[in-house]
Amino acid sequence: MTSLAVAIQGELGSNSELAVREYYDGATVDLTIVPCRTFDELFDAVHEGRAHTAMAPLENSLAGSIHDVWRLLVERHLPVCGELRLRIAHCLIGLPGSDLTQIRRVRSHPQALAQCQQFLQGLPDVEIEAVYDTAGAVQMLIAEGDRQEAAIASAQAAADHEMEVIARDLCEGENFTRFLALGKAPEGVGQTRMPAGELKTTLVLQMGSTASGLSSVLGELARQDLVVLKVETHKHAGLPWSYDVYLEFSGDVDSTSPRAAIDRVGSLVEAVHVIGSYPSGADVEPRLHQR
């Protein structure tokens, strides 16, 4: 079987690992996960050959874009092979046999804590601590062996370490994280669960100001009959009045009308960064995986 090393930010059992397992589900491939502490390290892992590909979260339905990843896509270019949207199902996890009334401290990634705010506010006398990863929070729990501690992480992270799932579905609202599969898989590795959807293109535009620039850009795309799938501005901190725009539209950067649109857009903004063209992904429910 072809072997494939995939870098993730976080530990085994994190949502990023679940995204990898779902994305390559059904592919005849021997997966190795390469955990990285930061997004910078994730890009390093692929550039330095420690991983073939990487799975990077780009945005979350509740929390919005992960700007560090967008920045790295611009600064440390990697090809985009595809995407998927993974449903995020947060669980409160404790030591075996522990229950809700005992818990005095909850650790997780800051985004997970924010998404479970309502649940956490209902817990009396509980201290909240932000750590770098959801699955990492479970490992801390195991290391400390304290029944007053809990982590918010995936059911997978609990199953991996035979920990107790004290409560499930902690987050109200539609909670999906969209991941990009980055890098070049070795010949013969496909992914089978994702449908080969329509191609879409992701760009980052650097604008002096978003105002007239952005309306001209969107006008240009409309003239080329391209359907805009995402447009979001993000302040380029420290540069006077300057914004980045995250822009996505349906179509392939190498076909005629997107190519023409991008050329015209280039004359309207300070810089165009083409992140990639890749097949649209689907919504995916996480399942428990055996290792």
Add this chain to the structure above:
Amino acid sequence: MTSLAVAIQGELGSNSELAVREYYDGATVDLTIVPCRTFDELFDAVHEGRAHTAMAPLENSLAGSIHDVWRLLVERHLPVCGELRLRIAHCLIGLPGSDLTQIRRVRSHPQALAQCQQFLQGLPDVEIEAVYDTAGAVQMLIAEGDRQEAAIASAQAAADHEMEVIARDLCEGENFTRFLALGKAPEGVGQTRMPAGELKTTLVLQMGSTASGLSSVLGELARQDLVVLKVETHKHAGLPWSYDVYLEFSGDVDSTSPRAAIDRVGSLVEAVHVIGSYPSGADVEPRLHQR
């Protein structure tokens, strides 16, 4: 002389106070500043009659939009009378006679600290502490009377308390904060330093997703020949895939084509909040004021 009470977020000597003094410069009016600790209190002060008007910072050229103020403009509507852009000139301020080599702690508003990051990184062994206001940081300095402490604030805040300006112009790049004058001044109070510029209109749109909605909105404005002055998306945290759009264009909400555009825009988005139509302001250099 007519008296006018103006609420600001922060203390006397803050950039907000300087904005008030410049905005009403030349008006025959007896100004009283009403300091408020938070932006919520600022809106309260006007709604509860403790101030006639308020001066609220809306965005900064380096740090971007002040989302709390945008949110309050939507939730706690106040009429907008005008705007100005004040140049922000940060100074490092210590006790009289203190010098740079002595300083071991610097306090200021988080935005001011961020804008002076490069300067601060050049200081060895200095602890940085975020507080709620620049001028408030100067008051803490006075209260503690410690020569190892300093604040980052305006030259006005130093002059007010006869403190030492240890270093000036700490921030690189074009640093302007745009303020809105909110509320209704009593009859006969005009502001004279601001030119009566062209009218502009500020809206906040609530969108299900920014993508096709935003391109249709901008297309609609273009069809009505309205010049877009600002368009910025902001994630509506906690609502799946939903964004607010801060939108500004030239023209008056009560004249024909903006009115028509807003009506059409209303059918494309979930909600349109008209913040106000008001004369465009100018760039203003802060000066030292006598009290």
